Amino acid sequence: MDFESLKNEYGLPMVVASALYRNGARVADLKLEEVRYEAARDGAFFWIGLHEPSEAVLERVRNEFGLHPLAIEDAHKAHQRAKLDVYGDAIFLVVRTAQLSHPGIVYGETHVFVGKGYVITVRHGPSSSYGEVRRRCESDPRMLRHGEDYILYALLDFVADHYFPVIDSIVDEVSEIESHIVDQCFTGQEIDRLYQLRRELNVFRRRVSPMLEVCRRLERLELPMIDPEVHPYYRDVQDHVMQVNESIDSLRDALASAYEAAMMISAARQNEVMKRLAGWAAILAFPTAIAGIYGMNFENMPELRWHYGYFTVLTAIAGVCGYLFYRFRKAGWI
Template identity: 50%
Template sequence: MSVSHIRLAAVAAPEQAPDPAAEQGQVHAAGVIASSVYAHGVRVADIPVEEAGEWARKDDHVVWIGLFEPEPALLKCVQHQFNLHPLAVEDATNAHQRPKLEQYGDALFVVARTAQLIEGRIAFGETHVFLGRGYIVSVRHGASTSYKSVRQHWETCPTSLAKGEDFILYAILDFIVDNYMPVLEAIHEEVEEIEDKVLAKPMARSDIERLYMLRRDLLRLRNAIMPLLDVCQRLTNGNVPQVRPTLAPMFRDVTDHLRTVQEKIDSLREVLAFAFEASLLVGQSQENSITKRLASWAAILAVPTAVAGIYGMNFKNMPELELHYGYYGVLAFIVASCAVLYWRFKRNGWL
């Protein structure tokens, strides 16, 4: 997120009564990616988390804190600074939440799922956002791209960043949704390769397993974005007090991007389903072709087998046994019969 890493004080209080921050437990820098305060869209300073609440209460100041897999003590410190609801903090600690939007008094709590392609599989993470007057805190868990680029980009546009903490929420959600597309594009390239191979030959077991994994990952991604679509729609409707109605078009744009992602996921899943069905049809066609070849050669070989079987019987009085040219005649009959059968099967496309 920010270009600097903030170190928090880790000095224990003396024997006298500890201050509230010390009661929450002193927190080390681990887990804090950035902690900055902005005034009119311009970054004023990088601050320790213990001072964030004081800065957030100043007029025209916004505190933006970014955390990555923080320890419970760090979240307790943040909770104390901004008076966050315990249930929201508990959700951010557990990090196994469905995308949602909750209001706790004058604070807003948003959960979104992130996705990255790691070693050919879609890995999912979570981002929890606390938003209130003068502050926004993002908490990342699992696989997700750092929001450092978001912070750096909008710091170059103070006019936009000056719109407040709800604009930062838009920037984070827009970044999350935009990062779905590289994942889908990589899967789309692999799906095209599968399509090219499926008509050439039946799919091997490893190909079928990969196809199944892709369809399952796409389904999981779809299940992750559908609740987020509801979240963005609520932010667009203007019935969330923490989000100004003037930002509705921006959240509507995020909603449109989500719908595009949803359509692309559905399209890829259909293509994978068609590829699997096409592979089955190709396999059945090749099996039928092999069966026809085997049946054709079996019919051709049946002629000499039948003739040889008849004249191989050990009877004393059999017709044609004494013919001078009988052997050559039988050979000619066998060759002619086999040639006719081969021609007929070849003509019918069996051979």
């Protein structure tokens, strides 16, 4: 079967790259059907990149490299949380990717098989291509000589680095919203956006936080394909992921404070409106009461025949209303 001609649902090749490396250099590009595991000897290894492969492609890889069926099942189904599983002398990782895309954050998933003589990546969803990682590794033959463990570090570092633009974007948006709070020109749309940002951060944290445990385990694992000399590099990725988690927690606190401040400002504005309405209602209550009294149509109301009664009532109404207006204005209610 010509696996290179197979396309996934996006119309993209399932087999993105398949190459053999030895002594820090790319020796040959091979079709998937030409890959033979026995060629990975004397420090050589295969680096194969797949994008939403079919069962046939995964079965070909499983048969050639002896991958565990449970790991293959996970890689085919996707929608896994970040984790690290050990199968004998091989490891299987699931990492969650994140990147900015209008109107929000989109998440992808990468499954990585690492064993002596191979690194196989399986991408799902809208994750970035690892072509940049391959070029970076190939440009540094000294580090590439480390082999599979260094490539795994480069992949994890690439994923972690893409978390920071997401954080920076949210920080900028939160700062802009906070400036509006200070200016007290908050709108209903911004309150809705605050709530959406809090939800996005919660989702982002659920995707990112399991990566901490993955990095910790990699730093401690004693496996043939992981050189102790590379452990500090995994610690560096762990520091990056920890920094992202701390930033998420800080942003969640900032958003919670901003949301509370927005609610307090909104309540204060409502109180101001209620005070003004109450003030005008009190002013209007006096003439309404007078009009109500003289609108009862009783026959025994002697003052109705008084020559100056109408002018006296109008003067009393104007005087009392003016006094109430003065008092309420001085108290800041109007």
